[in-house]
Amino acid sequence: DELISQIAAGEVVERPASVVRELLDNALDAGARQITVRLSAGGVRLISIEDDGLGIPREELSVALRRHATSKIASLSELETVGTMGFRGEALAAINAIAELTLVSRATGADAAHALDGRTGELRQVARNTGTTVEVRELFYATPARRKFLKTDATELAHCIEATRRHALARPDVGFAVWHEGKLVEQWRAAADRDQRLADALSNEFVAQSVAVSHVGGAVRVVGRAGIPDAARSRGDQQFFYVNGRFVRDKVLSHAVRSAYEDVLHGQRQPVYALYLEIDPARVDVNVHPTKIEVRFRDGREVHQAVRHAIEDALAAPRA
Numbered sequence: 413d414e415l416i417s418q419i420a421a422g423e424v425v426e427r428p429a430s431v432v433r434e435l436l437d438n439a440l441d442a443g444a445r446q447i448t449v450r451l452s453a454g455g456v457r458l459i460s461i462e463d464d465g466l467g468i469p470r471e472e473l474s475v476a477l478r479r480h481a482t483s484k485i486a487s488l489s490e491l492e493t494v495g496t497m498g499f500r501g502e503a504l505a506a507i508n509a510i511a512e513l514t515l516v517s518r519a520t521g522a523d524a525a526h527a528l529d530g531r532t533g534e535l536r537q538v539a540r541n542t543g544t545t546v547e548v549r550e551l552f553y554a555t556p557a558r559r560k561f562l563k564t565d566a567t568e569l570a571h572c573i574e575a576t577r578r579h580a581l582a583r584p585d586v587g588f589a590v591w592h593e594g595k596l597v598e599q600w601r602a603a604a605d606r607d608q609r610l611a612d613a614l615s616n617e618f619v620a621q622s623v624a625v626s627h628v629g630g631a632v633r634v635v636g637r638a639g640i641p642d643a644a645r646s647r648g649d650q651q652f653f654y655v656n657g658r659f660v661r662d663k664v665l666s667h668a669v670r671s672a673y674e675d676v677l678h679g680q681r682q683p684v685y686a687l688y689l690e691i692d693p694a695r696v697d698v699n700v701h702p703t704k705i706e707v708r709f710r711d712g713r714e715v716h717q718a719v720r721h722a723i724e725d726a727l728a729a730p731r732a
């Protein structure tokens with residue numbers, strides 16, 4: 413069983429940034445307004461994510477660490493319309509199998525906070541405001557081979573920051589801070605709107621050099637910004653797709669963007685964009701891969717067309 417847990421964990425957790433992604437999902441699902449990420453040694457030594465969300469009642473702390481324990485869906489039919497980032501109940505169990513996990517939480521209305529040691533199951537009362545902190549130490553301590561595959565601390569840190577940035581671009585209303593070795597390395601305060609967050613978390617140039625996208629095609633709504641970088645500054649790392657608030661990578665989507673840009677970029681440069689698709693949850697399957705970074709559309713053509721037209725319209729319109 414220990415072995416099975418380890419193997420299952422490998423599917424969800426590839427590197428520190430995978431842990432960051434899962435814990436941020438959980439914090440957002442809990443309604444957090446402010447999330448603080450603290451890292452040490454690129455996240456290998458320590459990942460601590462603190463939120464001010466709903467918290468977890470004392471009696472549910474140990475349940476949260478069990479495999480396939482989720483409080484987010486109660487039936488198979490709800491899987492069709494899942495509105496939360498999580499729903500598989502795998503992340504905490506997986507992380508607990510490959511690292512030293514401590515779950516600290518105080519539920520709304522509870523008069524105390526408790527800390528659960530994921531290894532020993534020991535529960536003790538601690539001081540804390542409403543919300544949850546998940547501390548993950550010594551990732552892959554039991555699988556040195558896996559740990560060896562990690563890159564330098566600086567690279568792992570960069571991936572952790574990128575994972576946080578992806579969440580931040582999805583949720584401008586939430587404040588994010590990232591600390592590494594006790595130093596604040598990124599901070600994005602709760603923003604008034606999406607453009608403000610794009611400016612903070614990407615750059616002012618990203619907003620200044622892009623056009624607003626807003627398009628409805630069939631059952632798909634596409635909003636966001638798309639830009640044309642000048643050749644010298646062209647970079648492939650400013651391409652963000654969200655489907656119903658979830659960061660995804662998808663060939664249908666990137667192909668649609670590329671076709672829309674074809675005449676403009678002549679294959680010389682990389683487009684930059686942050687595009688947010690809203691689509692009936694029943695028309696997209698997010699349960700394709702444990703990391704949920706891949707999705708499957710029921711009607712890929714419809715989505716492709718909507719995205720393509722959204723970009724074409726935006727690029728043709730006067731700058732906004």
Ligand code: ADP
Nearest residue numbers: 438442476482483498499500501502503504544
């Ligand atoms: P999932 O997110 O798919 O439900 P997880 O393993 O990520 O599964 O989390 C298990 C459960 O622990 C969640 O369903 C939720 O009830 C609880 N939980 C985890 N993190 C938090 C958090 N930051 N705030 C409140 N509850 C949380």
Ligand code: MG
Nearest residue numbers: 437438498503
């Ligand atoms: Mg989760």
